[in-house]
Amino acid sequence: xxxxxxxxxxxxxxxxxxxxxxxxxxxxxxxxxxxxxxxxxxxxxxxxxxxxxxxxxxxxxxxxxxxxxxxxxxxxxxxxxxxxxxxxxxxxxxxxxxxxxxxxxxxxxxxx
Amino acid sequence: xxxxxxxxxxxxxxxxxxxxxxxxxxxxxxxxxxxxxxxxxxxxxxxxxxxxxxxxxxxxxxxxxxxxxxxxxxxxxxxxxxxxxxxxxxxxxxxxxxxxxxxxxxxxxxxxxxxxxxxxxxxxxxxxxxxxxxxxxxxxxxxxxxxxxxxxxxxxxxxxxxxxxxxxxxxxxxxxxxxxxxxxxxxxxxxxxxxxxxxxxxxxxxxxxxxxxxxxxxxxxxxxxxxxxxxxxxxxxxxxxxxxxxxxxxxxxxxxxxxxxxxxxxxxxxxxxxxxxxxxxxxxxxxxxxxxxxxxxxxxxxxxxxxxxxxxxxxxxxxxxxxxxxxxxxxxxxxxxxxxxxxxxxxxxxxxxxxxxxxxxxxxxxxxxxxxxxxxxxxxxxxxxxxxxxxxxxxxxxxxxxxxxxxxxxxxxxxxxxxxxxxxxxxxxxxxxx
Numbered sequence: 001x002x003x004x005x006x007x008x009x010x011x012x013x014x015x016x017x018x019x020x021x022x023x024x025x026x027x028x029x030x031x032x033x034x035x036x037x038x039x040x041x042x043x044x045x046x047x048x049x050x051x052x053x054x055x056x057x058x059x060x061x062x063x064x065x066x067x068x069x070x071x072x073x074x075x076x077x078x079x080x081x082x083x084x085x086x087x088x089x090x091x092x093x094x095x096x097x098x099x100x101x102x103x104x105x106x107x108x109x110x111x112x
Numbered sequence: 113x114x115x116x117x118x119x120x121x122x123x124x125x126x127x128x129x130x131x132x133x134x135x136x137x138x139x140x141x142x143x144x145x146x147x148x149x150x151x152x153x154x155x156x157x158x159x160x161x162x163x164x165x166x167x168x169x170x171x172x173x174x175x176x177x178x179x180x181x182x183x184x185x186x187x188x189x190x191x192x193x194x195x196x197x198x199x200x201x202x203x204x205x206x207x208x209x210x211x212x213x214x215x216x217x218x219x220x221x222x223x224x225x226x227x228x229x230x231x232x233x234x235x236x237x238x239x240x241x242x243x244x245x246x247x248x249x250x251x252x253x254x255x256x257x258x259x260x261x262x263x264x265x266x267x268x269x270x271x272x273x274x275x276x277x278x279x280x281x282x283x284x285x286x287x288x289x290x291x292x293x294x295x296x297x298x299x300x301x302x303x304x305x306x307x308x309x310x311x312x313x314x315x316x317x318x319x320x321x322x323x324x325x326x327x328x329x330x331x332x333x334x335x336x337x338x339x340x341x342x343x344x345x346x347x348x349x350x351x352x353x354x355x356x357x358x359x360x361x362x363x364x365x366x367x368x369x370x371x372x373x374x375x376x377x378x379x380x381x382x383x384x385x386x387x388x389x390x391x392x393x394x395x396x397x398x399x400x401x402x403x404x405x406x407x408x409x410x411x412x413x414x415x416x417x418x419x420x421x422x423x424x425x426x427x428x429x430x431x432x433x434x435x436x437x438x439x440x441x442x443x444x445x446x447x448x449x450x451x452x453x454x455x456x457x458x459x460x461x462x463x464x465x466x467x468x469x470x471x472x473x474x475x476x477x478x479x480x481x482x483x484x485x486x487x488x489x490x491x492x493x494x495x496x497x498x499x500x501x502x503x504x505x506x507x508x509x510x511x512x513x514x515x516x517x518x519x520x521x522x523x524x525x526x527x528x529x530x531x532x533x534x535x536x537x538x539x540x541x542x543x544x545x546x
Contacts, residue, residue, distance in 0.1 A: 045387070046323050046324060046386070047425075047428045047441060048378075048382065048428060048429045049429075050434070051319070051321045052321070
């Protein structure tokens with residue numbers, strides 16, 4: 001089992017969600033996050049005074065999948081989240097040792 | 113001379129204008145409140161709100177007489193006595209001649225000016241001012257600075273026959289200030305500079321982000337200021353007449369032009385026209401047209417506004433060069449805009465537009481009027497700056513003008529008012545105590 005985590009632009013959430021569902025990958029957890037990447041934030045100007053805004057609003061998306069589906073999930077998210085501009089985010093997968101479905105007590109891949 | 117009788121139309125307009133001008137102070141609270149950080153928005157707004165309280169009470173006790181009395185026959189102050197308002201509800205206003213409106217309507221209208229002027233100062237000392245010290249400052253400042261200066265500028269004396277007693281010295285000298293470029297804006301701007309120097313910079317100034325926490329609040333505030341300003345300027349005619357209409361139109365077009373002027377500077381200098389820029393530009397235009405609104409033609413109001421928006425957009429950067437923390441640019445907008453507005457009459461003033469005004473340079477009047485305007489502007493600037501430095505210094509040395517460092521860093525709202533402005537999630541938990 002793998003946990004696929006993606007940091008994406010907030011405005012791309014709907015596209016990613018629909019693409020995952022269309023690919024048969026259901027279930028996700030979304031949180032509002034802030035951060036920066038290689039571009040190191042952005043600059044805002046108020047009455048001529050420039051302020052550095054380091055932490056830019058992002059969406060953190062987590063999808064639990066079977067090991068076999070992980071690459072497909074990454075591919076779907078990458079394509080749906082891409083605008084081609086800086087700040088498009090990142091997607092990664094991490095191994096998951098155990099998973100239990102709370103309602104039924106099922107565990108392992110059956111619980112994914 | 114036929115007896116002047118009360119005019120229902122004039123009285124209705126002045127009363128409505130008074131309400132409009134009152135609205136400017138809560139509007140200012142929103143304008144300033146949006147510009148500070150989320151941790152100090154309530155304190156910022158409270159500084160305006162308590163000013164309404166303090167000044168209104170002092171006005172009805174003695175402030176009105178100190179500003180507009182004539183009994184002392186002084187050009188420096190009105191009279192030191194109780195305001196005595198209500199002695200005769202049918203008494204008409206006499207300010208350099210009889211106006212067909214009740215004295216009480218005039219007193220209410222002028223009260224609103226006395227309220228907003230100290231409130232304007234508060235923007236210079238955002239995020240760090242001890243609330244009780246501010247409330248005391250307001251009472252002392254209006255007594256020693258605003259009420260006398262209002263007398264200099266706005267009191268045309270009690271006129272009986274051809275005899276005038278107790279006119280203010282700038283008014284008697286012929287300095288033209290229709291609605292308060294000197295008494296309100298230069299006065300507040302110079303005082304703001306003085307207090308910014310007395311209190312010192314905010315912790316983290318020029319290091320931490322101090323961007324406005326809510327631009328929508330700033331825009332709501334700017335809208336209320338713009339709306340209320342029609343009462344401020346057009347109400348200053350003290351009647352529902354052609355001069356009021358002229359002041360109204362000039363207020364609109366100067367403000368519009370100033371908003372565009374500020375945006376133009378931003379677009380050329382920074383690349384983006386901003387919402388803070390359009391709001392600030394509008395206010396700078398309102399400030400600049402205030403003294404001039406009844407003395408210039410509408411085309412001139414457009415020029416005055418456009419220049420005001422452009423120079424104020426540049427002037428707000430001066431605090432970084434001279435290293436003082438005038439937090440919300442009271443100096444850059446009100447002092448600079450006020451001085452420009454006063455001087456502008458010396459160029460654009462036209463007696464064809466308003467027979468009580470002199471011709472400025474562009475109407476063949478020479479430099480006489482400009483000289484008077486410059487004298488009035490700089491006299492008020494100097495008096496307000498020095499008097500405020502002294503008042504601020506004494507308050508700072510006795511009760512202290514600034515909150516403790518920890519309180520400022522953690523947020524002045526909680527420290528001074530035991531409140532916080534925003535509860536955006538329910539995650540703080542807790543419950544009712546008593």
